[in-house]
Amino acid sequence: MNRENTVQLESRARLIVRARNLTKIYGPTRANDDVSLTVACGDVIGLVGGNGAGKSTLMRMLCGTTPPDSGTIDFGDEAQTDSAYDAGIAQQRGIRIVHQELSLCSNLSVAENFYLEAPEDAKAQPGWRAVYRERARVALDAVFPGHGIDVDAEAGQLPIGERQMVEIARTVAAPGVKLVILDEPTSSLGLERSRQLRAYIHAKAVEGLAFIFISHKLHEIVDVATRVVLMRNGKLEWAGLATDASVPVLVRLMGGEAAAALREASDEHQGATGEVCLRLTGGAAGGDTIELRRGQIVGLAGLEGSGQKEVLHQIFAAARRSATKVERIGAVSFVSGDRQREGVFPLWTVLSNISIGSLASGSPFRLVTNAGEREIASNAAERLRLDSTRLASGILDLSGGNQQKALMARALVSEAPIILLDDPTRGVDIAAKRDFYKLVAEVARSGRLVLWHSTEDLEFLECDQVLVFAGGRVARELNGAEISEQAIVDASFVQPSNAAATSPSARGGSVFGRRVVQLAPFISLAIVFAAMMLANPATGSVFGLDLLLGPALPLVLVALGQMFVVGGSEIDLGAGAFAGLVNVLSATLLFDSPALGFASLTAAMATYSALGWLIQARRIPAIVITLGASFIWMGVGHTLQPTPGGASPEWLSALFTWSVPGVPTSLVLIVVAGFAAWVLDRSPLGVSLRAFGNNPVAMARAGWSAPRYAALRYVVAAAFIVTAGLALTAINTASDVNSGSSYTLLGVAGVVIGGCSLMGGRISPAGVVAGSVTLALIGALLGTLNVSSDFNAAVQGALLVVILALRALVTRNGSEE
Structure with a gap:
């Protein structure tokens, strides 16, 4: 890339940060190779690239959590020569980041999580939380109008989409913030919440706040960015004004012409020709019985919180007191988009994280060897373009997108006839999505049932059947040619006459049980x-x-x-x-x-x-x-x-x-x-x-x-x-x-x-x-x-x-x- 052209593209507004020739090496891998980037007030930089392109490493260096092996980071007109540059200094300079893997403390309330981002306003006196309650309400209202989030609620009890909203809101509300880095900020947000966030970014950029927006949803990049920077293999591959970029152009630059087709023709889908392996009755299924067969790819669509995620979990581990009766034939394999809580084994290697999908179904006394694990995992990893040289690395050493590939590979190596996908392509690049779509089609043709929940309606075009949820139950079933983005959106707003509800007695019993556990030490003391x-x-x-x-x-x-x-x-x-x-x-x-x-x-x-x-x-x-x-x-x-x-x-x-x-x-x-x-x-x-x-x-x-x-x-x-x-x-x-x-x-x-x-x-x-x-x-x-x-x-x-x-x-x- 011509460096002079890059300089011309940079805003002449007041400089916030300039990274010069940053290089970071992990063993034989050059995660960042001589990367330079300038951010000025009001900039909205769309940063794109495939998984492992070096985006997250570059952002970690800007935020002070990862030291560069060489290169410098300057602020304004002042050179940063302090070798001890860390996250604390970065925050003093006004740099904040929303990580792809959410960084909330799940045991604290929403307001207390806001305190962690700006502790300087806290005083050790009664009522100090009121400051952060108000700050949380104002920030959430500003970014996500009509959010409905209780600022006193425990963060860990919120759905992943609401947790993502909280983290974004608390970051942009931090005092003295000048640059906000958003790493896959909409990966768990619905269409409306994503639109609200982009509108907020546009408004704040006019006021001088700068953003770096990292996303694999390229239409969002084109919509929100003023400049686009593309990375490939740890280097800056291309930079230009957003007006010069388009989704086809970016796709071609990221992965070549082969990656340009997000979805190939689905003529190979054979539909529901196999035997029934799953029945849903009552509850989410309404008064009907929904039968799903081997060979199908079934999408679970609807507005966020309409019940589709709950049905996935219900199928995976049927609850005895649920309103939805699940009858399944055979085992299930589950792939979660919430990697931290339901996905990776953080202390294991990539290889072990994949192979456990097959090993768990075998004899508990079988001999587990590295060669055996590699034999199990290598084929699925290769089909998902997961670098075979990284299989021995710790799972957390991979980018978020590559961690998700490992989870998908785990499901594919299992022998389960039913595969449950909960937003499986969250944080995955376009080329990997294309491979994944092909792989899911192959899995279905092999005689397995795939149930797929996604936050991207476009992905449901890969399905043979789509169950659209509204108000806690299936509002409409779409089949074959009926499936379109517009049909899914229209059906999402249909409210069933009788919304599914949890049994009051079950809910009451659960609350009573939790209360008994909370009071157990006091009850024990009283008895003694x-x-x-x-x-x-x-x-x-x-x-x-x-x-x-x-x-x-x-x-x-x-x-x-x-x-x-x-x-x-x-x-x-x-x-x-x-x-x-x-x-x-x-x-x-x-x-x-x-x-x-x-x-x-x-x-x-x-x-x-x-x-x-x-x-x-x-x-x-x-x-x-x-x-x-x-x-x-x-x-x-x-x-x-x-x-x-x-x-x-x-x-x-x-x-x-x-x-x-x-x-x-x-x-x-x-x-x-x-x-x-x-x-x-x-x-x-x-x-x-x-x-x-x-x-x-x-x-x-x-x-x-x-x-x-x-x-x-x-x-x-x-x-x-x-x-x-x-x-x-x-x-x-x-x-x-x-x-x-x-x-x-x-x-x-x-x-x-x-x-x-x-x-x-x-x-x-x-x-x-x-x-x-x-x-x-x-x-x-x-x-x-x-x-x-x-x-x-x-x-x-x-x-x-x-x-x-x-x-x-x-x-x-x-x-x-």
Whole structure:
């Protein structure tokens, strides 16, 4: 490409960013080769190219998440020479990106996700979320009028299309944004939402906001862009004004003349000639029975949220209480367009991600070899133009489009007679789509049924039959020559007389089950306490409560500290030992020499907090670091105090054993501890910590420092565990390094019973307090019932198993509906 022509095509408006000669090499692959690009205010650059052309790599370098091997990035008239250019600096310069793989934290609300994009406006005071609720509403209304999204809804509960809308809206609403990079922004949006987004881009470009719009939907590129840049094999292949580009021109430049035909003649389709392998009755099928046969390609069309996706999932895993009765003959294979949640196995290679489609249907004792997997996967990968040299790479090393090819290949290598496709070409380039259409036709001719949901109505022209959904059920069936884009659009707005609905009793049962699971730790506590009251009414007195809850306080504090660690998807195997060490330090050094004692406690907290930083900075598993640290805590404690002893400082005893008539001291302290944890969790810091526990990759992309917040997580945990050690000293009036040894596993049990997720991102301070107190009271209950304390651990374990089983049952029933 002539570099002088490129310069002439660049806007002479105020410069935002200039990338010069960027090169990025991964092994033998030059992902970007001497790429230069300039963006000025008001530019809307349409960036196109096939999967693996280098588009995403170039954008990651612009956003600071991937450092270039060579080349420079300048801002305005200022040269960027800092080698430490990263996502944080890019955001300070006004560059934001909406990644092809959504970067929301699914455990947070929509408003809280807006906070993550602009945390500088948050204040650690009640009501701080109101700022982000309003910002979310305004941004969503501006970009997607009539969106209907609740800003307090949990992001993970939204359909993928609405999640994409939220991410786009929060990015364009970020304060100080100058350049917004949209990577496949309409891949999960319907026609109307896509039109709204393009209209918004046109309006904001006039105001000076710049966009880079990456899409395989070339008609959108031609409509929205002022300039078009085409990449091929890691290089800039062509650049020009949008007025000089057209879909046929871009298709030819991307893949040659062979790729120009998006759809070849479908004369080879043979229609429904095979035996019936799927029947749908009632519910989505209305009062009729829909029979689908081998050899068919059946499209599921309709407006977003009309029920077609739900029917796909219902066919894949039929729910017993669904209104739609599914009768299928044979197994099914499912290809999801939502790669992150329902698609790839992120830790596996491309080869393993493909071959599992065939291996899962074979004997569980068969020998799996690399050669065997390659034999299974290579043919399907080749037919989809998936580079065979990348089969040994990690699946996440591929571009989003190539990941989708791997998922399609997985379905094709399976022996299932029914293949379910949920927007399978999301993020896939034109050449790959053409190959995929041919392949689907071949699969149908081989005697398999293909059910295909797509967000692109044009793709339904590849089908033999289209079921158009409206209001939760099939509004019209189109066959053969009846299938057209206009017919599909017309049928999508037809509202059936009786919309399909979920059974009220089923829905009510599901809600009741979830509520029971949420209240399980409180119900357990109530049952244990009621049993103790029946056995000994004096238990309910102020003295009785204080006597019972005093020993529970240290466990509650350790569990709350463990809760914040678990919220980051980690487990501290040294929490109990650390509490034991603090017990020793406070009963020896703090008693004998307060200044030295405080210094030693401060040093212990700093060392404990550094574990979080070390885990993230050096990428060492938390279980390894904390297990090793537990031996250190125990060793130091034994060195300072080989045998139990020491004494509690008077002021420390007074802090934990004060007395007010009519008030159980221990109960007040437990409530205060739980309230402090709740306040921390609801604060901006708590939201950030839960966000890291849910989606650390997204947080790093957004410029948040993982080591810093890991250290802060352990600072919070250390504060609770140190308080637990001090409580042990005050309550026992002496110290023993082994006094906290049981608290490590009991703390984890309290966290699990309390409703927290060991996978991270979800914590429940009130539930953890209730669960921990319940575990602590079980021993006292057994003693009251004259049962040997040898059964204490067994009863605690049984309680944990029962709650986990109940939680699993409710989760399964909820997924079936």
